[in-house]
Every structure is written in structure tokens, then in C-alpha cells.
Amino acid sequence: MFRSQNTRILLAQILIFILFIAGWKALTTFGIMSKFFVGDPFIVAGRLYEWFATGMIFKHLGVTLFETVVAFILGSVLGLLVGLWLALSPTASQLASPYLKGFNAMPRVILAPIFAVWFGLGVTSKIALGITLVFFVVFFNVYQGVREVSPVTLANARMLGASRTQLLRSVYIPSATSWVFSSLHAAVGMAFVGAVIGEYMGSAAGVGYLILEAEGLFDINGVFAGVILLTFFALILDAIVGVVEARLLHWQPREAATVGAPA
């Protein structure tokens, strides 16, 4: 019962995908929409195949993934550290509050050209942009997570003799982990956005650069191929975060469900 329910969902998901592609293909084949504007799914697939077959994509993909992963890691670590620090230090938090709010409200994507001026057109400027995007997602979640630590659990740990560092290690951090992970899913996407927008604003390599180049040639199929590629890898990175999360948060209660009951 349980298994076949999952299988049915998967089949339905595949069906939706096929219908979508068929619909897309039909729109262009019957001339309802121009191929020039929406492209053609078969040509897009062909373009992707060509990219991988010739191996030209690996260099660009490698650059984009490198920027994404580095921005993700640095931004997350920075967000975690500052989040912990400000959540545990009310004075620092009060002091920094308006600046953080302002910096968070700022549309930071606009910083891309400035970073390009500061750090050049290489990977550094993209990583910098990615970090500014990732940092706030993680920071606010960690801050919130630490602030919402159960006061009873905290009091209990203190009664059991926890020192300040022991409280941090055995109460604050584990307690904030679930918040951190929910933020990491969003942060992966943000790191990607940072890398691609950065490339898009000015670069010589990367999937964002490929998309920009295709746009310059009015090659809509190339644009879609790039977007699909990015989506696919964003999903993979998200899945990796999901796996790590499942390992670290194995203590969390799962939703109770009976096995064998009719759906």
C-alpha cells in the first residue's frame, strides 16, 4: 500500500512532465506560439546533449558550481557565527540591528557591478555576491533559532551544571540546527542566484555567461538549456543538503502515519 502510493505519485509526476513537454511542443508545432519566443523542447534537449557530448559545458558548469559552493559555505559559516554571536549578546544585537535590517532590505543584486569593479570579472566577485545573499538567510534563521531555545531546557541544563560554553555546545547549537537547515535549503538557491547573476552581469565563463551569450544571439533554446541545467543542479545541491539534514536531525519526530491503512 505504502509503496504503491509513492509509485503512483511518481508516475503522476512523470506524466505531468510529459504533458508539459508535449504541450510546449504542440504550441510551437501548430504555430500557436512562435518558436522564436518560446523555443522548442527537442532543440533544447539537443543543445544540452551537444554541450555534454562536446564537453564544452564542463568548464562553465565547473565555474558556476565552484562559485555556488564556496559562496554557500562561506556565507553559511559567516551567518552561523554572526547569528550565534548576536543572539547571545543582546548589546551587540541592539547595536547592529538597524544596520542589519537596512543591509537586508537593500536589493543586494545591484551590488554585482560594484563587486565586479572591486574583485574583477573572475570568480571572486560572484562569490562575494553569493555570500551577501546567503549570509542573511542563514543569519536570520540562526538568530531566530537561538532566541527560540526552550527556556526550560536551558534552565534545566544550567541546573545540571552547564558552563557557558557547554550551554552553547549542548543546548543552543543543537537547538538551532533545525532552523539552520531550513535556512540552508533557501541558502543553496541564493548561492546559485549570486553566482549566475554575477556571471550574467559580466564574466568570461560560467553557465550565467552562456545564458547571456545565448540571449545576445536571440538563441532562446540556448537560454532555456542553461536555465534547465541550472535548475537541475540546484535540485541536486538541495538534495545533498536534505541528506545531511536527515542524518543530523534524525532525532526529530516524523509525522505519525499508519502502515497498511487505505489511503
Added chain:
Amino acid sequence: MPGMDSAVPALALRDIACHFPARGNPGGTYTAVRDSTITIAPGEFVSIVGPTGCGKSTLLNVASGLLKPSQGTVEVFGQKLTGINRQAGYMFQADALMPWRTALENVVVGPEFAGMDRAQADRLGRDWMARVGLAGFEKAYPHHLSGGMRKRVALAQMLIMDPKVILMDEPFSALDVQTRQLMENELLDLWQADRKSVMFITHDLEEAIALSDRVIALAAGPGTHPIGEFAIDLPRPRDVAEIRHLEEFSRLHAQIWEALKEEVLKGYAQGKR
């Protein structure tokens, strides 16, 4: 009672008053507790009863050192208390376990903080798990355990530290009646084996009488304070389910209820407002 007449109390709260900033009244204060003096002798089991919301937990938090009183002092075996009460174990009303640790890992938290060797702590932890009737549940996470079992873990977590003074804040109030009586009996057994001083907060008068050597009744808040003390000279060892049928139990119940009734009604009227 052994130690009852000992000169130095295990725990002494002297002239305690606690004022809090009043909600919805900036600059104003709310007095939760005033003029409260409570002493507990070594090995004595004392229950504090009072209307709901009267400030019982505030007194316990003062005794634990988690809360500094606005006035008054706390003495632990004659020593003035500053900071956390290291001689005391505290069992909270709400769930205080760490949900990311297994039952055993929760039980050994205290020894771990104290820097005890892992293997030794585990041995001690398993021993305590068995003593509270949880052998075999070492690897279970708190959310796998029932409310009663989580209370047992909390009990083991506290007792493993071998505290001289035990503070309990309505620890069994969330349990069903049967589980509750089982836990009360087990608590009495554990206490009987190794007489510690207990300050037990409850709003249940029957529970208070069944467990204690002495019952202290509190006035309704705000500004709660003790309004009466009653020695419970029922024989030990006790069975909390059976002791309720003794004539002496009914007499004590009537006597304390007489003192408490007016305060409970006052507290009830405040709750309705």
C-alpha cells in the same frame, strides 16, 4: 523524622519578596511573592500547596538560584546562596529534556558537564535508567517515549547528580491519574532509600499530603506568602493510593482545606476576571 530537629536547615528561604515589571503598566511592578520564609530540614519532604498561579514556581526558582529575589536571602546548609544552587536538583513542570539526545544521553548530561569519563558516565546512566524502570529504553529519543517515561528520564537525569536538595515543580501534573500514582510511589521509594530534602510544589492537596512530612499552604497571589504549616504524621513507607483511605488522611485534608479554601476561591475569582 530523622534530621527534623537539626539546627541547620538544608534549605532556608528568608523573607523572600519578588517584584516583577508589571505587564501593560510601564514602570509599575507586580509583587508575586512577599514575606515568605520557608525552611526545609535535611531529609525532610515538604510540599507547598497554593491556588494556581499564586507564585509557587517563583519560590522554587528562587530556591534553585535561577531567579534572584528582590529581597531576602536563600541559605543552603547554612551557606548564603549566590548564583545557581549547586546542591539542588530541579525537576520542571514542563518537558525539559533535550529532544536531540537519546534517553541515556539525557540522563548523563550532568556527569558529562562535570567532565566525567564517557564510559563511566554511561555505566552510571544505565544504572539510573534501570532504577527508574527504563532499562531497555536507553536509545529511545524523548519523542518516542510516553509522558510518564519522559518524567522518569527527567527524574534519573536529576538524581544521577546526587543532589542534596530536590526541587520539584508540579512534576506529575501532566500525567494521567494511574501513571501519576505510580510515579508518586516510585518517587517515595527512591526518596526513602536515600533521604534527601525535597521541596515539592503542587496544587493538588491530596498529592501533597500523601507524599510529605510537612505541607505549607500559600495565599492567593499577588504577594503570596505562607499562611499555614501542617505536619503530616502519617506512617511511612506509604502507598499513595492506599493512604488516601486512612481516617487521619481525611482529617488532615479537611484541616488544610479549611485554611486553603478561601485562598483558592480568591485565586479562582482572579482567574475569572
